[in-house]
Amino acid sequence: MELKIHNSLSKKKELFEPITPGYVGMYVCGPTVYGEPHLGHARPYITFDVLYRYLEHLDMKVRYVRNITDVGHLEDELAGEGEDKIAKKARLEKLEPMEVVQTYTNSFHDKMDRLNTKRPSIEPRASGHIIEQIDMIEKIMANGLAYEVNGSVYFDIHEYSKSHKYGELSGRILEDLVAGAGNERRELAAQSDKKNPEDFALWKNAQPEHIMRWPSPWGVGFPGWHLECSVMSEKYLGKTFDIHGGGMDLLFPHHECEIAQAKAATGINPVKYWMHNNMITINGKKMGKSLGNFITLTEFFAGSHDFLEQAYSPMCIRFFILQAHYRSTVDFSNEALIAAEKGYKRLINAKGILSKMEHPGNEVAKDAAADEAIQKLCVRAYDHINDDLNTAQVLAELFEVSSKVNAYQNKQLDIAELSKATFDKMKQTFFTFFTDILGLLDESGSTGDDGSMDGVMNLLIDIRKTARENKDFATSDKIRDSLNELEIQLKDGKEGTTWVKN
């Protein structure tokens, strides 16, 4: 079975076939760096990190481009006095705009690193591509699909619609946008320079007080909202590339406009597969900037938010997100996160056992049925990831392995029921998926001095063992309880006692 992904353009799962065999160009919309990254940001970057990892696992050469938006988003364009978000924040904090950008870029990188997302191949900034953006605007104008008014340039959707289909991605019909009943804002927009309210800005004339500004053929200004992604994806991935990802909330208008811009400039459909992750909700509502109901990743990691009952580690967050399919909404709650944390620890525990586990070496399985079940499980793991990245199902398979591994460890099952080959395959599959593809790390306190810690623990376990043999349960329980208070848990198994730091 080969990789299938859901294409938002066709609204179907499609077999993934790179434009150039063996090579994949992937563009994912990055953050606008004017605030601390929150839980909602974790979703797309973890989702596409898994895709990135999996494509590499399939031996594809992937160029993963993810931008940093450090210019261009208007705060309130409807009132006709739009202010760049970066610029506004800069004034509030009395910082240089680029200082704001750097601060939040650093924070974004830090949080993404902690979530164990691999950094993209190229991370271009909008402000570094002003020339290219001007260049694309000129191409669109040359094709008669944009017009200049008072130092601003707008995309002419009506003209574009004569030769192209606007709305192919979002399923929107131009007439609906125009007619848009109950949308008073359209009337406000109509007061602007646009020929039609549906037209969107490619270049905006900068008012004198506007800090972030660049010269252009149309005067001093700044690029429009949707242009950067078109420009940077084309620059680094070509006029047409394989995968474009992002949150569903970007589907319209952002991605619709990207398609229009690219087609208007080059005549070519820019993206083969559009992929959109769904939102994280809190109390059933989308967590986001606009509703102000977001919890930052810093707050999650520290547990420093009224809504949070405890701190949640980066891997807990990652696991939580991977437990749901990326195209479903996932509702945040303390209960759900605590469940995720426990599930994650269960897998980590199994992983630790599995890494040390040895197989007796029999080439023939003692239990053919059990052996076959594991073989099938290993195949299913791939089937699931191939099925539009069904990480939830992959995790379910890993849990199955965990139960087996625990049973082997405790001699509840005989590991020789599996052949050596099957055991090795199970081990390899588990590690490949857990570590390489799902990108889950063991964050349980390996703090460098494992050597002495192991020695101390072995000593305590040994003393306790002697005490238990002498029926001195007061001593043995004291050791166990005291260690528990230090968040070290002892596990008494048939093969002796092991310990784990919580």
Next chain:
RNA sequence: GGACGUGUGGCCGAGUGGCUAGGCAGUGGUCUGCAAAACCAUCUACGGCGGUUCAAGUCCGUCCACGUCCUCCA
């Protein structure tokens, strides 16, 4: 108002026509000095109504509820 989507057991969450999802929590058991851990077993489901079908959580219709987008947002 328009476009799209969702509604699964105590909680989270897979699953798209017949085959145990899984995790967390609960219950019973095995193991244990006791417990924990682990394993085994087990309970609680597919929003309402109607239809198609030998068979529907899964398809169709309808109603209800909720969400996303239509304005910056991952």
